[in-house]
Amino acid sequence: MKEHDLTLGEELRRQGISRRSFLKFCAGVASSMAIPAAMVPAMADSLAQARRQSVIMMAYQECTGCLESLTRSFAPTLENLIFNFVSLDFQHTLQAAAGDQAIEAIQTAMEENWGKYLLLVDGSIPLKDDGIYSVSHGQSHLDSLRELSEGAAAIVSIGTCASFGGVGAANPNPTGAVGVDQIITDKPILNVPGCPPMPEVMTGVLTSFLAFGALPEVDRLKRPKAFFADTIHDRCYRRTFYDQGKFAYSFDDEGARKGWCLYPLGCKGPITHNACATLKFNQGVSWPIQSGHGCIGCSEPDFWDKEGFYKPLSAGQWGTAEGIAIAAAAGVALGAASAVMSRRNQDKISGGK
């Protein structure tokens, strides 16, 4: 039997992975995605029957940070196996093929898996001037996305750029960059935002797709609820210091050294939905707040344009003070005019005495 035709169960047996280990993995994924424990055996059976999934991963206006993050899950684990099990038919950074050969690989994958392949998108898509600001092999990424999405079973936007436009769409957004779901509206789309996104979220999404044939439940921003329902603040280990009123006011004060809450230093944890606080990065080694920096809110739309990463959430966005100065001048003018009218009225009442 060809390697391509193996089911996941057969592949596991071939690699000497026990069913017990596989069930443990399924229980872990089910737990992280809030799937009831009773469904784990069914999920495992379904997953074991899954055939190699064709995946086309397109990199548009991006920095490759998302791919870097995803490859960080490369450890001899079952998560790695899931990534290996999918048939990554196109990913221009990882593949050896280039130029016409690479384009042929996409065409072949599309034709062989029409209506079934999973399209992963990394990076924003420029709309301005017909998308001319981001082009590969003579085709704008706008046209490429439209073409590839037609035959896709579902689309997963990886990272904040593909989800919401990200840094490409930051003010003044010179290329008119947007996220995938602002262009494609007739396909199931799932956003996995983050700058970078968490590899475990991708594992969960892929596992869920392989096991159930559908994308998991999403929130209003199309993010998987299992990972994005809570805010960083809800799950932060420094939350207790927030409640006690113990804060760090600079990065080298006593509060910072004691690991107190970073709210005054602009932490966006209270308005950021992501799973960093529980899953952490690099196989659970650490995450930004643990390393002493506040959350910058990278999994939320327009996080670059929130007037500074270091401004506390409760502080206003002032713009310029000109408006206030003009307001004060207008107040003086109105007050003077009122006083003149009142004085006339006073004179009228007193008869000029």
Add this chain to the structure above:
Amino acid sequence: MTLLDFARGPAMQIAIIIFVVGIVWRLVGVWALRQKKDLSEPRQKGAWIGGIKGLFVHAWPYKPFVPKVGTQYIVGYVIHLGLFIVLIFGTPHMLFFADIVGFTWWTLPGGVITAVAVITTLALFIALIKRLVNPVQRMISNFDDYATWFVTTAPFVTGLMTTMGMWPHYETGLAIHLLSVWLLLIYFPFGKLMHSFWFVVSRYTTGSRFARRGGMA
């Protein structure tokens, strides 16, 4: 633009502009009025002392009136002190002002601020109930009194709900809380909240005029 971005940005700027225009308009308008001429000889020297005395004498009711209006004063003090403590010593509030003035100061733990806010909110509701139950107070109350109560109470209620996590999302709560504060600022110059500026002036004026005429402040 999210609701929070709107609340932190344009809504705040518009509210502050209206607040500044309104406050300056009213202060200049009153200060530029023609002063009343007092042609009589002063009965005693140092009318200004009477003015200063007036500031404090009127801070507590005249003794015979205490049984009748004492509670009202206590409720008033609880509301004003609570407002001051929460506004100045709540960490998120301090950070708002620190962003403007450029320095930070000591704040109270979140639990203490929450307790003070709860007590203040209860005092605000007691004040409203007293106003509604007392026939005389009810008769002399107008829209301004109820609007003033509403715009003062709303930030406390929305702030407590945000702190206690009673909104579906923190950012929604924070945005609604901020918007309620901007409503307070917008209404401030045009209603009875202007007493924050006038009470010192009016108490001093009354005290000094009484003193000039030989009376007690």
